[in-house]
Amino acid sequence: MPRDPRPRPLLDRRRFLGLAGAGTAAAATGGLLAGCAPDGPRPGAGSAAAADRLDDLIPRYIPFEGPAPDIPGVDGAPDAYTSFPRMIDAIGGPRGSGGSYTAMTPLWGPVPPGLGDNSHYDLMNREFGTTVEFNFQDGNTIIDKLNAVIAGGDVADVTMIPDWLVGLIPNFDRAADRLFADLTPLLAGDAVEPYPMLANLAGDAWKWGVFNERLQGVPWPSNPFAEWFLYRADLFAELDLPLPTTADEFLAVGEEINDPDGNRWAFGDFYRVMRQVFGAPREWRYAEGRLVHQVETPEFAASVEFLRRVYDAGLVHPDIAAGGTNNKELLNSGRILVDQDAVSAITEAYQAVLADDPGFRLALLPVFGHDGGAPDMHRNSPSEHCVFLRKDLAEDAQRELLTVLDYCAAPFGTEEYMNYRYGTEGEHYEFRDGAPQLTELGQQEVGNGYLFLSGRPSPIVESQYPDYVEPRAAWFNDAIRYSGEDPFQGIRIQRPDAYASVETPTTDKVMDIIRGRREVRELEDVVGEWRRDGGDEGRAFFEQVLQDHGRD
């Protein structure tokens, strides 16, 4: 039972901020005291790491020749394997020198038994030639712990920090400088050669690990897209419904599905996906020497108007309209048929449902634009997590730990991958239906900890699921053609406070419009307030970043 290697926090950062925010301005009271506000800008300017000067700081890319994929991904789309290939030995024997280190990573799910009571740990430590002891933090609350750890400066030898948290920790650059090792001399350029698996990680992802003009983090290369529409393919087939190719068809299909009397609604929420359908940019659009923010674009307005029509037509499940987060259950039980979720959510659903309901099919809706044309598919940041080494480790220790990280970067198709992911065949897992399934012992002892010690390319490999690998590979290869332009691609940006804190109130007000608590025409006011309360400040900052990078 291979778990999806990419854990999902219950709330990702965007959703988290989307839930959040401050209330709407009652402008009258606001103006009251504005007169005594201190001069100068509020503290909290942003910062940006240069993308173009980074080439010297990152490792040389040396692709690893593993088993050839059955369906190669194009332009950064993931490769796909329709069956488990013969695994190859990529590294050879243990390379460690017997050191012992601690590692702090998040973990979603139960904590496996500790060192000494866990044969999977023993196996891995033998493989490494190094002892790694985990200190797991509950993935859903890791931000609390991390803030304390960073304030106290008391970090483990290896620390994994999810990228969405890097954005939440103020002045992360300073934390990185104070706490984490500079890996540039050990990895940049040809220095990476002793670590062939790390050399196999994409350059864009490595650039994401640069802080303070130094390579500090080992990246976790991400899939190009985070979210899209998931739909119940089995029920669509049963109801003989066509797949929509325009926004109007989408609405029409929804009307056809909707059957509140039968306790079935058409949709969950798809606020973030719908604006991609309408072609709004991910964050900024650069045109004619000026940055235009997503919320200012006519495409965004059109998507809001459309969503309002969806809500007014009563097509959204009332639980979701009331801010519920039970969309997965609703979708799995067929009480809604289309929903927005992480692309990786399908594997989770299959694990949960397929055993009880073999006919269950969940799939990605084919990519479409609102008028039948091209959507603007928002690309993920190139890396989802960063793995750091403690600053005051001796260089030998750093090198030894890098061999551990290198091992954990071994991609699908290697014996190393099977070891850290599933353990020993026959003991922790066995092949069933052509795919590895954890045994009872494996389920107890094999955690996802090693997955978090390093990143690796993540191809589509779950061939044990019906109608899964081929359609998914085809979807990615199709969707990648519609990747939106992002003028800040590859630049890691710490957003200025005022700009960051205006996001939530704005989302709140847009939600009010979509859910019928405000009129659609008020969107203009909302955008005006966004500009006033931090949007324009953000624009100035981002335009400066463009200039600094010579992209204007």
Add this chain to the structure above:
Amino acid sequence: MISHRPGGAAPPLPGGDAAGGGGHRPRRPGRRPPRRAPRRRVPLGARLRRDWPLLLMTAPALGLLAVFHYVPTAGNVIAFQDYNVYDGFLGSPWVGFDNFFWLFSDASFWHATGNTLLITAFQLVFYFPIPIGLAVLLDSVLSPRLRLLLQSVVYMPHFFSWVLVVTLFQQIVGGAGLISQLLRRNGYEALDVMSNPDVFLLVVTSQVVWKDAGWGTIIFLAALAAINQNLYEAAAVDGAGRWRRLWHITLPGLRPVIVLLLIMRLGDALNVGFEQFFLQRDAFGADAAEVLDTFIYHRTLTTAAYSYGAAAGLVKGAVGLALILVANKVAHRMGEDGIYRRT
């Protein structure tokens, strides 16, 4: 406080005064109790020798208070700094009252404050009296077994978490809930209360009533138990009916407790709870459901603007303290004990 007692000449009734708890001295309305003759000073050393076991027993509690309340209170200095975790209290730059100015010129802060006060006011009228009425009703149940059962039933929801309470309401009165489905199946419009900001006050207050009204009766039941039963008998002999006894004996007996709780509630006016609103903010929209606590959370904790949040928290605390002092003063003026009295 037994204001119905005629004149000032009657001696205190036997069997304790009506308020119960023993802490309240009966006295005439509007007049302070007579000053006691100043006690002879016992020297500090002698008192220490005499009281050291008592002091020792309070030491753990004092220690806890100091470590978890008084010392962290000093952390409020970050409200006057542009605080960041790297430089700490000592290294972060001082910005004087800037954070407060930003806060007071922040429209969303005033909006959240307005919402909070509105909810407090609404619940003062529509929630606060309910535990009193419920306590009187429970107190009138004669069968002890039935009473125990009823009490357990009404206490129970207090132990449910807000997540559970909100989900329960959602499942029953929500748009896809039990009642809505029933209505739909019979051809009526479904209910729309769990996402309609117009009825937000009503919904959150009903939730509070359902969850906490039972629990709130405990203190009133204790006060009721302390009312001298002879008074009821005497009144009944004099021909007072059920309502007269309620009006002239029961409610005056409860008055000090009611005033005490009212003052505490006023001091808490800017606190309406966090979870309940955090959970339902998305459903009703920030316009209706943003209260001070959720404002502080979303505006400052999620963006790590700690100094700003500390300033907001400090303002909240200062206003709460002022409200308590004022309410206590007013209670004194009205001849009540309030929550404390300078002696």
